[in-house]
Amino acid sequence: MPSAEMTLFVLGLAGVAVFSVSGVLAVGHKQLDLFGALVLGVVTAVGGGTIRDLVLGLDVFWVVQPVFISAAAVAALLTVAAERLVSVPRRLILFADAAGLALFSVLGAERAYDTGSGYVIAAVMGLLTGVAGGMLRDVLAGEIPLVFRRELYATAAMAAALTYLASRAIGLASVPAMVAGVAIGLAIRLLALRWNLGLPVYRTRR
Amino acid sequence: MPSAEMTLFVLGLAGVAVFSVSGVLAVGHKQLDLFGALVLGVVTAVGGGTIRDLVLGLDVFWVVQPVFISAAAVAALLTVAAERLVSVPRRLILFADAAGLALFSVLGAERAYDTGSGYVIAAVMGLLTGVAGGMLRDVLAGEIPLVFRRELYATAAMAAALTYLASRAIGLASVPAMVAGVAIGLAIRLLALRWNLGLPVYRTRR
Amino acid sequence: MPSAEMTLFVLGLAGVAVFSVSGVLAVGHKQLDLFGALVLGVVTAVGGGTIRDLVLGLDVFWVVQPVFISAAAVAALLTVAAERLVSVPRRLILFADAAGLALFSVLGAERAYDTGSGYVIAAVMGLLTGVAGGMLRDVLAGEIPLVFRRELYATAAMAAALTYLASRAIGLASVPAMVAGVAIGLAIRLLALRWNLGLPVYRTRR
Numbered sequence: 001m002p003s004a005e006m007t008l009f010v011l012g013l014a015g016v017a018v019f020s021v022s023g024v025l026a027v028g029h030k031q032l033d034l035f036g037a038l039v040l041g042v043v044t045a046v047g048g049g050t051i052r053d054l055v056l057g058l059d060v061f062w063v064v065q066p067v068f069i070s071a072a073a074v075a076a077l078l079t080v081a082a083e084r085l086v087s088v089p090r091r092l093i094l095f096a097d098a099a100g101l102a103l104f105s106v107l108g109a110e111r112a113y114d115t116g117s118g119y120v121i122a123a124v125m126g127l128l129t130g131v132a133g134g135m136l137r138d139v140l141a142g143e144i145p146l147v148f149r150r151e152l153y154a155t156a157a158m159a160a161a162l163t164y165l166a167s168r169a170i171g172l173a174s175v176p177a178m179v180a181g182v183a184i185g186l187a188i189r190l191l192a193l194r195w196n197l198g199l200p201v202y203r204t205r206r
Numbered sequence: 207m208p209s210a211e212m213t214l215f216v217l218g219l220a221g222v223a224v225f226s227v228s229g230v231l232a233v234g235h236k237q238l239d240l241f242g243a244l245v246l247g248v249v250t251a252v253g254g255g256t257i258r259d260l261v262l263g264l265d266v267f268w269v270v271q272p273v274f275i276s277a278a279a280v281a282a283l284l285t286v287a288a289e290r291l292v293s294v295p296r297r298l299i300l301f302a303d304a305a306g307l308a309l310f311s312v313l314g315a316e317r318a319y320d321t322g323s324g325y326v327i328a329a330v331m332g333l334l335t336g337v338a339g340g341m342l343r344d345v346l347a348g349e350i351p352l353v354f355r356r357e358l359y360a361t362a363a364m365a366a367a368l369t370y371l372a373s374r375a376i377g378l379a380s381v382p383a384m385v386a387g388v389a390i391g392l393a394i395r396l397l398a399l400r401w402n403l404g405l406p407v408y409r410t411r412r
Numbered sequence: 413m414p415s416a417e418m419t420l421f422v423l424g425l426a427g428v429a430v431f432s433v434s435g436v437l438a439v440g441h442k443q444l445d446l447f448g449a450l451v452l453g454v455v456t457a458v459g460g461g462t463i464r465d466l467v468l469g470l471d472v473f474w475v476v477q478p479v480f481i482s483a484a485a486v487a488a489l490l491t492v493a494a495e496r497l498v499s500v501p502r503r504l505i506l507f508a509d510a511a512g513l514a515l516f517s518v519l520g521a522e523r524a525y526d527t528g529s530g531y532v533i534a535a536v537m538g539l540l541t542g543v544a545g546g547m548l549r550d551v552l553a554g555e556i557p558l559v560f561r562r563e564l565y566a567t568a569a570m571a572a573a574l575t576y577l578a579s580r581a582i583g584l585a586s587v588p589a590m591v592a593g594v595a596i597g598l599a600i601r602l603l604a605l606r607w608n609l610g611l612p613v614y615r616t617r618r
Contacts, residue, residue: 028616036560354448
């Protein structure tokens, strides 16, 4: 495996693991059974990339490389087990989720861009990859997806994807462009959490 | 682009724009943030056709022609902006949505039929294309899809698709068959709204 | 059609019919209209296999063989009609649903395994095929999917798929392996219903 591909592989595994952990923790108050919590962790981790690959007409990444779904399942299992022993601080969960969000948004845009999509589709795929797994989890757990309400959540995903694509457009190589995208996405989300920033609420006139 | 294809392209753009507008307006009471409202407008507009293309094994239409997703996004943005200035009458919204429904149902049946599907699959795809975008929007907004309850909503979609297919079966060309399908679908939906018609409610015996 | 393929075809039709019946009956208290109840029966019946085929990159089974979707629609129609005449005992519904669950899980694992997937993916596809149709129905009806809560529901699906795959791994032919998988899955689900067995509930620490 060449080193750029290896970098993507390792980052992808990290993103899957982090999102699986945050997915399991997010359903902790829903009275699901243990297996249900594991499944929702895995769905959170691989859902966004699955929809992205289907829409782009690519082979689904975890069917080609089953280690991704195994990693998600192991991360979910370890989360359930670890929680019996220690209490996970809420700030750590939010940071992990923000890191996963920025990473997935960049990886999603990268995958679309490198398989020949233009900028519009690549940006949409970045957003989709970042937010769709969590949306799927929320819908399956009977909740309105947080992405539509939480502090600059989808906005951070979009910014991460756009930063990556803009960096590529001005000639940066893939890895530095990814670093830039993740940094911007993570910064926006963490600042929004810190100062409780959000977009205005949309309301139709009566 | 030959003229029949051009007609389909223009009608498709019109359908996407109309459904994006009605999608944004439909979530106006859900306390979503601005970006969430835009995303749900776009999802309403392209969701049905996306699922149709995936199930038929075709390239997803807006990935091939990104102008469709751009049009949906622009229509959603304009809706949000316009609403700050004027109040959109409810009757106009319902009419636009009915027009989109009839149009998408016919276009969905047409796409399946012209890519080689038989009548059963083409009818299912018409129904799916007409109603799935709105269903996806409702699920993501935390509601039971209106399609299962509203006055002859799915019924109008099915009638539009079947009228189109029957017209083709008796030898009509594509464009007149589409006109017939849209006319029937639109008429059923508007009459149902006017006189508050609906199917009986289904209830299991205790 | 060779006889092994014929067996799969007949079992698939039976599974689709049974799940369509249980899908219609499951939404009997949701105040949907008649057409909505039919659609949700069909969705329950073909939803799991549809997602499986999409993720595996195969042609969707009911697009290739529309008789499957016709069978689902007919079964749903007959259910609505029959219910006007007789009251269906709850135990019969639960048994039919358990049989469909075990059957679909085995057929899902079989389809993945026979098209070249390894054991991990085949097991995931078994689980997915067994439970996703019902999950989709619940989401569309505005409920948290029962699969995450009900007595060993997903567990029975997973056990059926794993039994099938283990039987193949030790050299059994497809049909006896399927019998073994269905028997185990059905037994687990029925025993869980009989004695009200379930997995522990997952709860995060505060």
